[in-house]
Every structure is written in structure tokens, then in C-alpha cells.
Amino acid sequence: MALTTYSPIDSDWPCQVRTPGSRDWERSASKWLRELVPARYGSYPLLVRQPVLLARHAQIQLQHEIRVVRTALHTARAELPATGMPESVIEHTIKMYAAELAQLHHIARGVRVVMRALLDEGSARHGH
Structure with missing residues (x-):
């Protein structure tokens, strides 16, 4: 069964979403997805x-x-000094943006695996 490839153990699978095939998993997926928009x-x-x-x-x-x-990350070093911000604040800002970028990429991978599972579930339900 194709759905067994989607598991909360998968590093990309969001912990807020139940395992596909389990009770209310689609509802947990929708709830998580609503928080992202x-x-x-x-x-x-x-x-x-x-x-x-x-x-x-x-x-x-x-x-x-x-x-x-x-964009914010790549322009910070060039643009923020003109605001008079101390170098330490600029460095922290760059680290914050880098961490946020990594987090967004992780969430995007989670959305991709959830989407794949939803599509597989829909195909199975419609006999495709």
C-alpha cells in the first residue's frame, strides 16, 4: 500500500498531522495547513x-x-548599516533570517509530503 511511505517518523512529515489512514488524519492535515495560510x-x-x-x-x-x-537575508548586510543599526544587531538579523529560511524550507517539504498523501488518498477513494 502506497500510504505506508508517509509516516510521522519521516523527518519531513509534520508532527501535527496524523498518519495517513488513521482516524481523522485528513482533518488534522487541514487544521495544520490552515495555520500556514x-x-x-x-x-x-x-x-x-x-x-x-x-x-x-x-x-x-x-x-x-x-x-x-x-531577499531580506541577501540585502541585510548592504542595506541595514545605512539605518545606523549596530553591527551586532545586523548579525543577529542575518542569523534570524537564515534560521527562518531553513524553517520555511522544512515546512514546505512537510506540505509536499502531506499533499502527496492527500492525493494518494483521493486516488484510492476514487479507485484510480
Whole structure:
């Protein structure tokens, strides 16, 4: 069964999401995905009822967040000194952005494996 490849033991599988095939796993996936998108999107009934759409939106949202943080990281050393910020603050800012970038990449990998599991579940349910 293909679903056995998705496991909370997988380093990319989010701990907030139950194992596929377990009771309420899709609901736990939707709940986690809603936390990744701006709150107003989590209130759209269509996105709440269709976890694959929600996962797709979360993927797009994360791609944009990654671009924003990457830009902030790459421009910090050149632009922040002009603000009069002390070098130590600039260094901490760069470390913060680097850590955030790593975290966003980890979350994006989690969204990808959850999306794959949701798609597999949908295919199994529809006999594909």
C-alpha cells in the first residue's frame, strides 16, 4: 500500500498531522495547513472542505514567503548599516533570517509530503 511511505517518523512529515489512514488524519492535515495560510483563507468553506486545494495554496504561500525572507537575508548586510543599526544587531538579523529560511524550507517539504498523501488518498477513494 502506497500510504505506508508517509509516516510521522519521516523527518519531513509534520508532527501535527496524523498518519495517513488513521482516524481523522485528513482533518488534522487541514487544521495544520490552515495555520500556514493567512487566516482569511482558512475561513473559506471550499478550502476547508478540499484539503488538496488548501495544500496547494499553502505551497504557493510558502514559495512567496521563502522569496521574501531570501531577499531580506541577501540585502541585510548592504542595506541595514545605512539605518545606523549596530553591527551586532545586523548579525543577529542575518542569523534570524537564515534560521527562518531553513524553517520555511522544512515546512514546505512537510506540505509536499502531506499533499502527496492527500492525493494518494483521493486516488484510492476514487479507485484510480
